[in-house]
Amino acid sequence: MTRPAAALDQLPVRAALPALAAALDAHGTAVLCAPPGTGKTTLVPLALAGLLDGRAPAKVVVAEPRRIAARAAARRMAWLLDEQVGRTVGFTVRGERKVSAHTRVEVVTTGVLLQRLQRDQELTGVDLVVLDECHERHLDADTVAAFLLDVRAALRPELRLVAASATTDAEGWARLLGGAPVVEAQGTAHPVEVVWAPPPRPVRPPHGMRVDPALLAHVAATVRRALDERTGDVLCFLPGVGEIARVAGQLGELTGADVLQVHGRAPAAVQDAVLSPGERRRVVLATSVAESSLTVPGVRVVVDSGLAREPRTDHARGLSALTTVRASQAAGRQRAGRAGREAPGAVYRCWDEAEDGRLPRFPAPEIKVADLTAFALQAACWGDPDASGLALLDAPPAGAMAAARRTLTAVGALEPSGRVSERGLRMAGLGLHPRLGRALLDGARELGARRAAELVALLSEEPPREYGDDLAAAWRRARRGGDAYAARWRTETRRLVAAAGQADRTDAADRTDATDRTDATDLPAEPASDDRSPALVTALAFPERVARAKGGGAYLMASGTAAELPDGSPLSGSAWLAVAVADRPVGSAHARVRLGAVLDESAARSAAAPLLGGGEEVAWADGDVVARRVERLGAIELRVRPLTDPDPGLVRAALLEGLATDGLALLKWPQKAEELRRRLAFLRRRLGEPWPEVTDAALLARADEWLEPELSKARRRADLARIDAGQALTRLLPWATGEAVRLDELAPERLTVPSGSSVRVDYSDPGQPVLAVKLQEMFGLAETPEIAGVPVLVHLLSPAGRPAAVTADLASFWQGGYQAVRAELRGRYPKHPWPEDPAGAEPTRFTNARLRRER
Template identity: 75%
Template sequence: MIRQAALDALPVREALPGLVSALDAHGTAVLCAPPGTGKTTLVPLVLAGLVGGGARRRVVVAEPRRIAARAAARRMAWLLGEQPGGSVGFTVRGERVAGPGTVVEVVTTGVLLQRLQRDQELAGVDVVVLDECHERHLDADTVAAFLLDVRETLRPELRLVAASATTDSAGWARLLGGAPVVEAAGVSYPVETVWAPPARPVRPPHGMRVDPAQLAHVASVVRRALAERSGDVLCFLPGVGEIARVAGQLGGVDAEVLQVHGRAPAAVQDAALTASDHRRVILATAVAESSLTVPGVRVVVDSGLAREPRVDHARGLGALATVRASRAAGRQRAGRAGREAPGVVYRCWTEAEDGRLPAFPSPEMRIADLAQFALQAACWGDPDASGLALLDAPPAGAMAAAREVLVAVGAVDAAGRPGPRGLRMARLGLHPRLARALLDGSAALGAHRAAEVVALLSEEPPREYGDDLASAWRRARAGGDAYAARWRTEARRLERALAPAGRTSETESGGRSPDDAAAGLVAALAFPERVAKARGEGAFLMASGTGAGLGDGSPLRHAPWLAVAVADRPPHSASARIRMAAVVDGDTALAAAAHLRTDAEEVHWEDGDVVARAAQRLGAIELAVRPLRTPDPALVRAALLEGLRTEGLDLLRWSPDARTLRARLGFLHRTLGGAWPDVAADGVLLERADDWLEPELSRARRRADLARIDAGQALNRLLPWATGEAARLDELAPERLEVPSGSRIRLDYAAEHGQPVLAVKLQELFGLAETPRVAGVPVLVHLLSPAGRPAAVTADLASFWQGGYRAVRAELRGRYPKHPWPEDPATAEPTRHTNARLRR
């Protein structure tokens, strides 16, 4: 019997006429409805004609999470006075509760994506509701793009609704082809905001790490909320680990403490979603943000933290990162407190900080591993996703990295087109890496064992299972915990998925392989870039080139080879932490990562000289090496150039004349430009190595050969011989300059200020009225005392004789009485000698 009173109490009913009209006119609509209005439950029932008397249509509701899909279906069935599986059903991975009479089916976006790949027309479905589209999960964005493509090319009558409380309504309206935006009034219950920041500063989240002081503060705020307010308390935390730590700090509170997350047992999830006679504290991840009402909640405590995926494409490492939750997430969380009555939200940050938070969560399209998306797009017929309607285009670098993965696992060809294998991989509902491990692993181990290991890899086991994949496998087989139950369900699903290929028995592979070897094979097939060779106790080098380490108590520390299943690299760390791995032998590692194996001549500059060797490598892992007696001359030349770039041109033989020539050429380039070459920077000269270092460089084989190359003779090749300007080198930039005394003084062209420097004893310039010039540039005269020490610097001799000379004469004539110090230097005889020599 339909519970009409409960249906009438849902505020979204006021927006339903507008929504129906929008769909009738445009076929698409954006529904903005605050939490608790009934958009997830009443809207699908009305669109399906199950309530309200409309035409009967089949409706599919896509939810981002399994817990939300189950809860929404159960709530709709309850409103109809039925059990799930009748008019309303649900399908999530590994579980389907639906029947021939099901009109409204709630599915996860991942399930809907698989259906679209099998049946692009989505035959029999009239309306699709994309619920909680603000969360911007990769599957949800992909489903939206595929559905819009279906509407445009195959089924224009298919109706689409994008629904959320906090979404970018204008962006979704544009994406849906100018769809009308229908807004529903919010729940009338007010939610008070209490700002509850820590009394002392806490460290910001760093990777997966949350400051323990922050978690202690959250626990204290929960205790405060229990003391100050009535009703159940819903506390949002970023992950399972943080939930466990806060739960441990709430011992002794006068309330039942429940831990709700995607891995929680179904009984715990059901308990959280069922009204209770006693007070509760529900510690939850983002699964409780939307799509379900937690009865009895009047208080929300928000840690302000969330988890987002991150991926290091260069190293093939993915991880979750703890970030500040967006303002949109904050509104969703606060709304949980006002679903049934006035409530309050305690926010564990300051009001000033709130304004600096991001408006919406980061779309996974921008930050996540795109290999699975790229395979879905390729199987849809759009390998580069350029034709898909997406709110955010996939980053080019991430798509290129995804394409490399797909080619490596045999899902697509070099052009990005999938063959039968790629199509099958896409329909397994797994990441392409795991799909490859399942298909190839089942050929070697049988479907049952391969499916069990892949199920372990598809959801990381609890930390208490340890870091040995084979040991975790044995524990899951024997375990009775919630993880083991989910693992067995997923393993059965994967085994059934392999059945069409006839791989259902272990005997087909020729016998059983020990658990350790089987686990290692499957992990290596899934993550070939992460096969790792030991390079010290507990330290390994992965084929990707990343170093990795095990914890001190790991039983894997002495293994010669590992297949790393789970690893992350902390920010600013050069080495990854191995979270889970399996022992493999070298042959298995080589077979699984065969595409990374290379046999090549390696000639490079190392430890100050040319090193030439023939090396066999598995990615960055060195397998075997031997000296190379006759290396390729081109490789040797490149290594020598590498050495010159690394250590500088001083590896060549630079005589004083060669250094002077370089400085003279540099002066002429700065002063005259034109054909005079730029020789100042080593990098510039090395770019022109063909012009001045040949043929000597091509004949060199080692560092000692470089030291025999006369740099000055080589530099002469850069002079502008073709124009004839080279013949004017001594005229334009003479090496020496003759002064009035008859001396020929060497010019310094290497001075920092750029002018040539003439350093000469003052007495040798008597009678010289004008400053000498070189290439039209006055030299900088360093006037020296009779002892050769600097006495004055000038670029204007005439002015010096008239003024500065008197001060120098007064200072030095007493110190050097044997040398001439005439009152009128302009008319005096220049000399290199003392007065006694002059008298003789």
């Protein structure tokens, strides 16, 4: 094994240290771009702290996006100094801290650094901060960078800042850091051969958390292929813990190789084993935590599933979750680079080469897609509630920020003015999502700190699937369990009890070693099977997910989202549920409850009190006015009583809603009313003002002008059906200008034709009126009649009233088209006149015989 001193000399980033030091001396900020394996995470902090040469001693804080990376970086740096972690180099992550008075380099997660900045904005005692892996664009990392830039600008201009990454938008970060110099380190990465290994048959694309089992089977087969074709350890990238477990199960017992699983939930012992050389060949199944910061020794082959997990928030449904997406091209390069850290290697990509160019270039910044509630609280505590003054690479979406502020106001973290409340300040210091912070504080008051902390710990890291979907049963299992999840749950419980400020003596003793397993005797008595504590804490955290059964196994959440329980769920049959975790399966219109607890109405009312409301509701429903007094919990109707004397204004609004929903056909439209509306539409199109617009939208907008006073007297649909729309429309005529009296002149109902008949004009086409008249009645008329300057379209009819010709130019028709019509129809209707010269003939309504008698 390489000795620490030799390893320091071999790290390629050493050559870039003089340029980095000069950049920091001149500007105070710098962007460091260094390929994986060059030592940017381990050598650079040691050098900047003055631990490798004659530089002045400095206190350096390194911010990593993940706990596993923070621990690994600290251990690697301590090894390079030939020391134990906790002396010169230490680390702090949630629930674990190893530092001393001698610590010069402290590695922390970005979440820990956020908490520290909120407590001490000057970051007292720290000389330099390294933001590692900033290309991943985690929300906490972006927030930390913005806060640190504020600190440099207003409080401590001498505080130095380095943004470090293997692949990043160097120019964007340089601008953000005030024109910081970009220092590039050359790597010594070995060549990596790309092997395209798409599935033999098409697989379904990922949706939500779902991954096609056929793809996972193919990934397992590709791992076996790589073991046969290559030497060295295999690192396989998968999107999540569930997929890792399934692929591990499919690999089974490999001959001559160990299968290890590494992810954020893996026990520390497993993480340590992965980061140390093994005696046997290894297959390491990992999430994206192994893309950067971590060096897995011995890896010569990477198998890439091509999938990753990103956060998504459905603000309409009030659901936030991780979703499976195609990994970006940048992530693919990072993953492939793991195979060339120590020697030439190969990457097996489980997709077709043609697909590669269609992948997104970079992962989506979390600030664009994630739930921003915690970010909004951090910004408010910082004194910038809308985050408009923060230096961010990407501005937070306005809609997501508005939703976040509504949530924070509902849980009491923000004042109505938008400023952070005292309660909000306390919640921000808990190291929890604000929803869970509310559940811990209010739950501790109702149930005691220990019980509330246990349940919030369950909600902060979703239990394994094998724990089931009943939160109460999962709680009991975690208390009894000896698995890795239960151990993490106990550690987090102790932290939360302390954070709530109500730790007992047992908790104080437990915290002396946060990695020890707590015995069952440290816990209160086993909760009863009918204990409603899980439901209460869940409802405190997610009041809009309180749900009531609505029949057929379906539930309605207070948010208005419908939800269903999986078949065979022990929660089935419950009248009320508190839903902790829900998602929406492929092709389903409803959410699916993945974790919840049995609730009762009184607890629902208490936990979701801000959603209680009601009063008189008068609305258009099921085709009529419905008036009732309703008590609601969000979208859930708790109590409903009919109203016998509803407010007339509410009734009127409901009737207008009905007209807008079901249309103006709800009114009585006799033929004369329809004709008047069409005449007005023609005049509006032809002459414009002052003739009114009579489209549905225009008539609804002016309902108070033309439907009053009938509308104010109406109480139900039947009353609308008695309103004569024609009489009502006359109120819209331009009486004030005097034009109304010209209606019959400008758009007459009828025209008198040469035969003396009065023929109705059809205004169905607002562009050109139509006159349908028997051909013989138009004899002798050379000029086509006009209405408002528009020639009417004359439909010339046969003696039987059937269309014979259509013209807007009678003179031309008499000279040309008439002869063809005469030749076709004179034999069919011999009793009617068919003169050779219709322009000079006498118009008539009668047959030849009748004409002779009348003469």
